[in-house]
Amino acid sequence: MSIEIDHRVLETDEEGYLQNLSDWSTDVAAQMATEDGIELTDNHWEVINFLRQYYDEYKIAPAIRILTKAMAKKLGREKGNTRYLYKLFPEGPAKQACRYAGLPKPTGCV
Amino acid sequence: MAAPEFRTPELKPYPEIPVVVEGTMAHSQPYVAPPEHQQPLGYPGELVEDWQRVAIDKMGELVAKYRSLQVFLDACVKCGACSDKCHYFLGTGDPKNMPVARQDLFRKVYRRYYTLSGKYLPWLVGAEDLTKEVLDDWYRYFHQCSECRRCSVYCPYGIDTAEITMAAREIMASIGLGQKYSNEIIAKVYKLGNNLGLPQPALADTLEGLEEDVEEETGVRVRYPLDEAGAEVLLVTPSADFFAEPQVDGLIGYGKVLHQAGISWTLSSHASEAANFGLFVGSYQNMRKVALRIREAALELGVKRIVFGECGHAWRVAYSFLNTLAGPFDFLDSRYPVPQHIVEVTHDLVKRGALTLDSSANDERRVTFHDSCNIARASRMGNIPGGQFVLPREVLSAVCNHVYDMRADTIGEATYCCGGGGGLLTDDLLELRVKGALPRMQALKEVVDRHDVTHLVAICAICKSQFAKVLPYYGFEMDQILSLHQLVGDAVVLGTKQ
Numbered sequence: 001m002s003i004e005i006d007h008r009v010l011e012t013d014e015e016g017y018l019q020n021l022s023d024w025s026t027d028v029a030a031q032m033a034t035e036d037g038i039e040l041t042d043n044h045w046e047v048i049n050f051l052r053q054y055y056d057e058y059k060i061a062p063a064i065r066i067l068t069k070a071m072a073k074k075l076g077r078e079k080g081n082t083r084y085l086y087k088l089f090p091e092g093p094a095k096q097a098c099r100y101a102g103l104p105k106p107t108g109c110v
Numbered sequence: 111m112a113a114p115e116f117r118t119p120e121l122k123p124y125p126e127i128p129v130v131v132e133g134t135m136a137h138s139q140p141y142v143a144p145p146e147h148q149q150p151l152g153y154p155g156e157l158v159e160d161w162q163r164v165a166i167d168k169m170g171e172l173v174a175k176y177r178s179l180q181v182f183l184d185a186c187v188k189c190g191a192c193s194d195k196c197h198y199f200l201g202t203g204d205p206k207n208m209p210v211a212r213q214d215l216f217r218k219v220y221r222r223y224y225t226l227s228g229k230y231l232p233w234l235v236g237a238e239d240l241t242k243e244v245l246d247d248w249y250r251y252f253h254q255c256s257e258c259r260r261c262s263v264y265c266p267y268g269i270d271t272a273e274i275t276m277a278a279r280e281i282m283a284s285i286g287l288g289q290k291y292s293n294e295i296i297a298k299v300y301k302l303g304n305n306l307g308l309p310q311p312a313l314a315d316t317l318e319g320l321e322e323d324v325e326e327e328t329g330v331r332v333r334y335p336l337d338e339a340g341a342e343v344l345l346v347t348p349s350a351d352f353f354a355e356p357q358v359d360g361l362i363g364y365g366k367v368l369h370q371a372g373i374s375w376t377l378s379s380h381a382s383e384a385a386n387f388g389l390f391v392g393s394y395q396n397m398r399k400v401a402l403r404i405r406e407a408a409l410e411l412g413v414k415r416i417v418f419g420e421c422g423h424a425w426r427v428a429y430s431f432l433n434t435l436a437g438p439f440d441f442l443d444s445r446y447p448v449p450q451h452i453v454e455v456t457h458d459l460v461k462r463g464a465l466t467l468d469s470s471a472n473d474e475r476r477v478t479f480h481d482s483c484n485i486a487r488a489s490r491m492g493n494i495p496g497g498q499f500v501l502p503r504e505v506l507s508a509v510c511n512h513v514y515d516m517r518a519d520t521i522g523e524a525t526y527c528c529g530g531g532g533g534l535l536t537d538d539l540l541e542l543r544v545k546g547a548l549p550r551m552q553a554l555k556e557v558v559d560r561h562d563v564t565h566l567v568a569i570c571a572i573c574k575s576q577f578a579k580v581l582p583y584y585g586f587e588m589d590q591i592l593s594l595h596q597l598v599g600d601a602v603v604l605g606t607k608q
Contacts, residue, residue: 014141014290015537058312063353066319082355086588094354095537107295108305109350109357109385109421109535109571 005031017098017105024052024102032100036091040100044088046074051101061098061106116541118583119201119548121555127194128203135204135545139250140538143288150297151396154286161285162240166223168281173224178270179277183220185267186213192261192271197526198254201545206251209261209271215247216274249287252278254542256532257390258483263523275532276392283391291536292387299400304349304383310337313379316352324362330604332369334361334377339411341376343368345452346384346404346428347419348571356578357571360420360593366602367456367595370465375417381407384424385571390533401427401435414443417450420593422482422531422570425451429489453569454491456598457501460508466603469511475597476512476563478554479503480577481525482570496522502569502594509601514561520553528568530576543576544583551584558586569594 001012005027011019016032018024029048033040040048050070054062062070064082072080085093094106145155158164173180192209194200199207206212214236221228221237228237238244257272282288298307308316317334324332335341345368351361368375381403388397408416416439418428428449433439439448447454459465479502491497499522507513520526529546557563566581568574568591577591 058309058315060306060308060312062312063316063319063358064355065323065358066316069319069323082589106306106353107291107298108307108353109348110306110354110575 003028003031013105015099015105018102021102028102029100036096041088043075043079044100047071047085047088047093047097048101050074051097051103055101055103061094061103064094067093116544118544121548121552121584125200125549125552128200130205131203132205135198135202135207135254135542136250138254138539138542140253140534140536141290142249143283143290143293147290147293147297148283148286148288150300151283151288151293151391151393153283153288153293157286161245161287164285165240165245165281166219168284169220169277170224172277172280173220176273176277179273182213182269182274183217186210186217186269187267189266191264191266192269195261195264196255197258197260197529197549198256198542198546201529201548202254202542204254206247207254209265212251212255213269213271213274215244215251216278219244245282245287248278249282252282253289253534253539256483256527256530256534256546258527258531259487260483260524260526263487272532276389278392279390280392283393289391289533291538292391292533296387296391296396296400299383299387299403303378303380303403305385305387306349306353308349308352308382310379313352313377313382317377320358320362320365324365328604330369332365332604334365335375336377337379337411338376341374341411341413343373343375343415343417344381344404344408344411344413345375345377345417345419346381346407346424346449347377347452348384348421348424349382350571350575351419352382354571354575356589356591356593356596357420357574359596359599361595363593363595363597363599363602364419364452366599366604367452367459367465370602370604371455371459373455376411376413378407378411380410384418384421384428386424386427387533389423389427397427397431398435401432404432405436405439408439409441415446415450416442416448417452417455419452420569420571420595422484422572426484426488451491452595453502453505456595457492457505460505467509467601468603469509469601471600472510472597473512475510475565475592476514476561477506477510477565477567477592477597478514478516478557478563479506479521479594480516480528480550480566480568480573481521482568482573483525483527483531485569486523486525499523505598506567506594509597512561514557514563516553516557520549526550526553528570528573528576529580531572535572535576540579544580547576547580547584551580551586554586555584565590565592567592567594567597
């Protein structure tokens with residue numbers, strides 16, 4: 001499978017996750033979201049940017065508690081919780097947001 | 111990605127056996143493992159050229175090695191007792207999800223190549239060649255069994271469909287047709303020690319975060335130690351406990367219990383996973399390789415006890431097989447069970463009055479306990495028959511004042527699978543997972559209507575993730591599933607015992 005951005009064909013796995021992390025750009029995230037009928041707001045970008053930052057350091061997406069804590073700091077306490085993150089990313093912050101951020105899908109019993 | 115289109119089954123006033131609709135789940139199958147997820151497990155990267163011969167040889171090898179498998183294949187008298195016992199049949203109506211029909215996919219090939227009548231009179235005994243069509247059916251329907259073993263409880267011969275499913279999956283993986291979800295995970299355990307692929311620094315950062323959270327909330331510095339040599343207990347828990355909700359709230363609870371009991375403990379980055387997907391794919395070699403990491407970690411850290419966290423099939427592997435897979439554990443303290451379940455540890459402390467519990471902390475919650483299939487039907491807790499049902503309920507009743515059981519034929523040894531066990535907890539099988547959850551959702555709805563139950567409580571990482579995902583399909587909220595040790599953690603009074 002693949003996704004086409006600006007006439008460039010980027011390879012993805014069966015579930016739409018980028019095969020090569022280096023292919024990512026903000027346009028990739030925006031287009032993936034558009035295909036899901038989601039318009040990315042600043043709050044979406046806070047999540048996506050944090051995921052990428054964390055991945056850069058730890059080679060894995062952050063645990064949900066780390067993400068909610070970070071978002072509470074950035075967006076305020078009432079938005080630093082799972083419910084709010086699911087509002088932003090209805091398929092789940094771990095999976096959908098990781099896909100938009102160009103990260104691999106978290107595996108395991110999650 | 112567009113949401114898959116299917117209809118969630120309706121919750122009726124009472125459970126119904128569905129009308130049979132042939133082929134209604136014939137489209138459901140998981141992604142096939144690419145070579146990079148096959149090879150680390152010792153399997154060929156893709157379908158081998160002479161796959162039919164290899165598969166038949168492998169079948170012969172397994173039937174010769176596991177006498178149980180041969181008995182299961184030979185003993186069925188087609189009485190039909192199992193036919194309405196599988197949650198996937200009840201949720202889909204696909205007749206190939208009747209346990210007997212699932213077994214027959216394997217049995218017909220076995221008969222063709224390994225029985226006299228099947229070799230010479232195949233048409234008389236329902237024997238069939240292993241064709242590509244048959245193989246395709248295997249891939250679909252042996253990935254519509256969660257190896258929960260409910261059917262075997264009702265079989266007068268005790269035929270265990272799960273063992274047949276495991277054998278079929280092992281044969282398919284051996285010819286290069288493995289399942290992506292499970293095999294990718296096993297390969298990650300070999301590389302990084304856990305299903306998620308959490309490297310040591312991420313694990314350390316996560317645990318440090320938990321210590322801060324708990325201190326902020328309670329004022330008490332509860333520790334969540336990693337790789338600390340000399341600790342008494344090695345806690346082996348599913349990596350979902352580090353990563354996801356509601357699992358992490360359970361981990362917080364284990365820490366509070368161990369802290370309050372004064373038991374020194376540690377997690378291990380080498381064995382940072384309780385789950386053992388080697389069981390799901392039916393591979394003894396892979397199951398052993400995963401299990402050995404626990405032995406290695408225990409020896410390296412010099413612990414005296416091994417305790418398992420809330421993970422269903424991990425407890426089956428630990429309770430039933432750990433000693434033969436990775437034993438002997440003669441270096442551990444023989445006064446404690448080897449291994450021990452965290453529920454056994456907590457239960458013992460509760461019974462001895464070693465914990466101060468404020469059960470009113472859970473007064474807002476009205477709960478029911480979901481017995482996880484592998485714990486219910488393949489293990490035990492404590493030293494009494496049925497302890498795996500009694501101990502968690504006694505712990506739950508000690509920390510919560512409102513506990514109500516679901517209908518008797520849906521709990522205990524008759525419990526229904528959550529719908530996501532056995533290596534099926536993957537989004538490519540979402541329709542199957544939603545439909546397979548029907549019997550559990552039905553039973554839950556009954557206690558919600560009758561007793562105003564607000565939460566389902568479980569002791570398995572797969573059950574928890576599966577319920578968080580499927581509850582909304584049935585009109586519930588995703589956070590109506592809790593970890594048992596979350597309730598325990600909320601009720602434990604920290605600090606000096608009063």
